[in-house]
Amino acid sequence: MLGTKRNAGAAVREHIGRQVAQRLDANPAAKKAQIDSAQIYYVPGYLSERDCDTLMRLIDAGSRRSTILTDNYDPEFRTSDSCDLDRWSPEIRPIDERLASLLGIDPHNGETLQGQRYAPGQQFRAHHDFFHETESYWERMKQEGGQRTWTAMIYLNDVEEGGATWFPQAGVRFKPKRGLLLAWNNMKPDGTPNHKTLHEGMAVVKGTKYIVTKWFRESAWLK
C-alpha cells in the first residue's frame, strides 16, 4: 500500500479488528459509540453484582503500585494500585473465558486480567494501550504475543465523583457504572495503530474506583 506505514503485522490486526467488530455488532447487548474515529463498544450490566464484589475483594487482597511501560518514566502518570488476577483460579477463570468469548478472541491471546484501584487523587493519564514500536520494550513485547489489539475494561463499582474514562481525541467520556464493560479496538480498521484511542483514567475526586482491564494481543501471549 503506497504511502502508508502498514507493516507485515497490519494484515493480521486488520483481520482481528474486523472479526471482533462483526461479533460485537451481532450482539444485541453491545452498543457502539457513535463516533467515526475509533471502534468503541459498551455493554451495560455485563458483570453481575456478585462478580463485581468478588473482583473488588480480590483486588483489595492483592494490590501493589501500578507500573507502566515507557522509556520516559513519570511517577505521576499512573498512580493507581494494580493486581494480576490468577486466571486459573475458580473465581477468575469463568470471567476470563467469558470475556474472550465476548470478543471472539482466543483466550491464549489475552494477558492476565488486571485489577486496578484508584483512591481520591489517583489517575491514569492519557495514554495508548497499543505498544509504541519505537520504544525499547517493543522487542520483548514482540516475543510475547506482539501488539495489543483490543482492550476490554469493566467498572466494578459506581464512583461518587470523578474517575471517568475519557477519550479526548475520539470525543467520548464514560462515567464509571457498576458492571459496565467497555471494549475498543486499539487499531484502525486497516490494522495500523489508532492514535485517536488515546484515553485517560481521570482522577477520582470522591470514593474509590475499581476496574478490571484485559489487553488482548495479536498472537498467543500465554505459551
Ligand SMILES: O=C(O)CCC(=O)C(=O)O
Ligand atoms: O481507569 C480507567 O478508566 C482507564 C484504565 C486504562 O486505561 C487501562 O487500564 O488501560
Ligand SMILES: [Fe+2]
Ligand atoms: Fe488504557
